[in-house]
Amino acid sequence: MKQNFLFRGIACIVIGLAVLLAPGFLKSPGLQEAVGGSSLVGWFAVVLGVALVAVHLLRRPRKR
Template sequence: MPLPKPPVRRARNKEDNELLIKGMTCALIGAVVLLAPYLAKSASVQDLMRQAYLVGWFALILGCAFLGRYALRRLAAHRSAPRG
């Protein structure tokens, strides 16, 4: 009699999806903050967004780190998946 299949790891999939959402959100916020001075029409908004460039870079780098962690988890899961 063959062994039963291992249980589906729904908690792990949920954690992976949360990492993906966090990464995309942070990266998007960072990109918007960094691009806003070039796209804003008001001089006061441009000045305000130029002052927030460190926050934009932080959010962009944090988002990329989350996305990188997500990619590494998916790669590890793909490599350890049973073939057959």
């Protein structure tokens, strides 16, 4: 079974960025506070996504 690290990495990056940027677009102060408090989770998702993309780039066969 082939694992697609690139797809998973991009998905994690998008989710992380959505969590980090969402408080600026929300109008409800309660929601802003709730989502703003989860910024650590957003940064973790971004870092995990970058790591998965790096694994994909390092594991792909090199053309000579």
